[in-house]
Amino acid sequence: MSVSDAPAPPRTARKARTGAGPLLRVLQVLLLPVLLILGWWAGSASSGSFYMPTPAVIAGTFGDVWFGERILTDALPSIGRLLSGFALGAAIGVGLGVVLGLSAPLRAFSEPVLEFFRAIPPPVLVPLLMLLIGVNTPMKLAVIVSGCVWPILLNTIEGVRAVDPVLTDTCRCYGIRGRRRLTTLVLRSASPQIMAGLRQGLSIAIILMVISEMFASNSGLGYAVVEFQRSFAIPEMWTGIVLLGLLGVVLSLLFGLVERRVLAWYHGLRAVTRDG
Amino acid sequence: MLDVTGLQKIYRGKERDVEAVRDLTFRLAEGELACLVGPSGCGKTTLLKCIAGLMEPTSGTVRLAGRDVTGPPPDMAVVFQEYGRSLFPWLTVRGNVELPLKEKKLPKERRAALVAESLEAVGLADAAGAYPWQLSGGMQQRVAIARAIAYEPRVLLMDEPFAAVDAQTRADLEDLIRTLWHRFSMTVLFVTHDIDEAVYLGQRVLVLSSSPTVIQDDVAVDLPDERDQLTTRADPRFTELRGRVYAEIQNAKRGTAAATTD
Ligand SMILES: Nc1ncnc2c1ncn2[C@@H]1O[C@H](COP(=O)(O)OP(=O)(O)O)[C@@H](O)[C@H]1O
Numbered sequence: 001m002s003v004s005d006a007p008a009p010p011r012t013a014r015k016a017r018t019g020a021g022p023l024l025r026v027l028q029v030l031l032l033p034v035l036l037i038l039g040w041w042a043g044s045a046s047s048g049s050f051y052m053p054t055p056a057v058i059a060g061t062f063g064d065v066w067f068g069e070r071i072l073t074d075a076l077p078s079i080g081r082l083l084s085g086f087a088l089g090a091a092i093g094v095g096l097g098v099v100l101g102l103s104a105p106l107r108a109f110s111e112p113v114l115e116f117f118r119a120i121p122p123p124v125l126v127p128l129l130m131l132l133i134g135v136n137t138p139m140k141l142a143v144i145v146s147g148c149v150w151p152i153l154l155n156t157i158e159g160v161r162a163v164d165p166v167l168t169d170t171c172r173c174y175g176i177r178g179r180r181r182l183t184t185l186v187l188r189s190a191s192p193q194i195m196a197g198l199r200q201g202l203s204i205a206i207i208l209m210v211i212s213e214m215f216a217s218n219s220g221l222g223y224a225v226v227e228f229q230r231s232f233a234i235p236e237m238w239t240g241i242v243l244l245g246l247l248g249v250v251l252s253l254l255f256g257l258v259e260r261r262v263l264a265w266y267h268g269l270r271a272v273t274r275d276g
Numbered sequence: 277m278l279d280v281t282g283l284q285k286i287y288r289g290k291e292r293d294v295e296a297v298r299d300l301t302f303r304l305a306e307g308e309l310a311c312l313v314g315p316s317g318c319g320k321t322t323l324l325k326c327i328a329g330l331m332e333p334t335s336g337t338v339r340l341a342g343r344d345v346t347g348p349p350p351d352m353a354v355v356f357q358e359y360g361r362s363l364f365p366w367l368t369v370r371g372n373v374e375l376p377l378k379e380k381k382l383p384k385e386r387r388a389a390l391v392a393e394s395l396e397a398v399g400l401a402d403a404a405g406a407y408p409w410q411l412s413g414g415m416q417q418r419v420a421i422a423r424a425i426a427y428e429p430r431v432l433l434m435d436e437p438f439a440a441v442d443a444q445t446r447a448d449l450e451d452l453i454r455t456l457w458h459r460f461s462m463t464v465l466f467v468t469h470d471i472d473e474a475v476y477l478g479q480r481v482l483v484l485s486s487s488p489t490v491i492q493d494d495v496a497v498d499l500p501d502e503r504d505q506l507t508t509r510a511d512p513r514f515t516e517l518r519g520r521v522y523a524e525i526q527n528a529k530r531g532t533a534a535a536t537t538d
């Protein structure tokens with residue numbers, strides 16, 4: 001390479017950013033998944049293990065298993081419970097979080113108890129809730145709520161506490177109180193933390209949705225995976241795992257869309273303060 | 277109109293108490309534009325918050341139009357020192373200006389008219405749809421002023437509003453304040469640490485001593501009502517008044533009483 005070649009790399013890099021941009025992006029997103037699938041393929045094909053079917057077998061089974069009755073008996077009920085449990089957890093977490101965030105005495109009063117309950121791993125509640133509520137939908141919702149409520153609650157408390165005192169004074173000075181204060185001051189200024197809490201809560205809710213169905217249940221994605229495993233329907237079991245993974249990805253993408261709308265001001269503000 | 281009597285404020289701390297304001301007594305007449313000048317940390321913000329009903333004085337009283345101020349009075353607007361942080365970043369400029377009017381339960385058309393009028397008055401008619409963080413510091417300051425004016429207050433309090441903007445913007449904003457004061461006939465209390473600004477803007481300059489704070493002097497500004505950045509500041513009387521305020525602040529530091537000569 002001659003010395004005059006030296007400035008070449010930046011030029012190609014610039015070209016990649018403009019001309020080949022979208023293509024490169026697609027490549028970036030797909031490269032690792034493709035490599036992983038290929039690696040798995042090579043591994044499963046060469047080992048010939050009964051428990052490790054090749055991606056082709058799993059893909060072939062996927063349609064048979066899920067594009068039929070099971071979508072109604074297992075997938076949709078699971079998703080329904082997941083979303084209702086998450087919504088319930090969000091309502092409780094944000095509601096209680098606002099109350100506790102606004103009141104220092106209440107916070108001091110409830111803090112030790114909250115710390116204790118937060119420290120209990122939610123799956124351990126499943127046997128207890130089964131005894132108390134029975135093996136039914138309310139029990140499953142209770143399990144989901146008991147886990148996903150904590151990050152939402154704690155983040156909301158922090159967000160509400162961190163409301164800028166200058167904005168608080170502004171509201172007092174212009175007589176903004178009650179509901180309008182709650183919606184335009186408190187909730188909006190805590191919304192970055194609330195969204196962070198909701199995101200964590202959502203992943204926990206997915207985990208607990210599966211766990212609540214694994215113990216004693218007769219429907220749901222978690223139940224289906226366990227059933228397939230017990231009856232040695234190994235490719236079917238794998239399709240359940242893949243479906244759960246896909247569900248997680250889709251929910252996270254949807255959440256990202258909502259977040260981008262709700263927090264547009266926040267990202268704009270942050271971009272400006274970073275540059276300025 | 278506004279009566280401050282024997283105002284004292286002591287911040288109670290864990291280790292020590294801070295007496296921010298010792299004993300302030302003054303009165304503003306209806307429609308007056310008074311400037312309050314004093315060194316940093318002498319308690320200007322503290323005094324303003326007590327007047328605005330955002331803070332309770334340790335002793336003394338604030339009365340507005342014959343009523344004791346115990347909480348924020350409904351016909352008073354404040355432009356805070358931290359104006360950037362006083363705007364809601366999730367609301368547009370229009371939303372920020374309109375918010376207090378919604379709370380006042382004004383009908384929609386009236387709100388729209390007030391928002392348009394006040395934004396036009398501060399020269400931001402085009403920025404109504406922007407978010408505050410998309411604007412420069414001087415523009416944000418004008419949004420805060422527009423919000424205060426749209427509220428149609430009888431009393432407007434401003435806390436060092438121009439401390440953080442560049443000299444040219446500052447001159448423009450000073451003239452804007454005089455214009456708005458004429459146009460909307462409010463009582464204005466303008467806090468600054470800048471002696472020139474105080475003399476240029478006010479009909480009257482209240483000089484605060486450094487802590488423990490008392491009123492060091494009360495200077496009537498007998499400059500013509502029509503003020504101009506070039507001619508007013510070149511006026512020998514302006515220089516004289518500025519010199520007097522300056523001397524009073526120096527006296528305050530040394531702890532001598534107010535000069536009696538004019
Ligand atoms: N919340 C507070 N707690 C304790 N001390 C305070 C508080 N706010 C202001 N002070 C003190 O009171 C004095 C006056 O402050 P301030 O009113 O902000 O002055 P200025 O606005 O004139 O700069 C300062 O010494 C400051 O440190």
Ligand SMILES: [Mg+2]
Nearest residue numbers: 320321357436
């Ligand atoms: Mg101050």
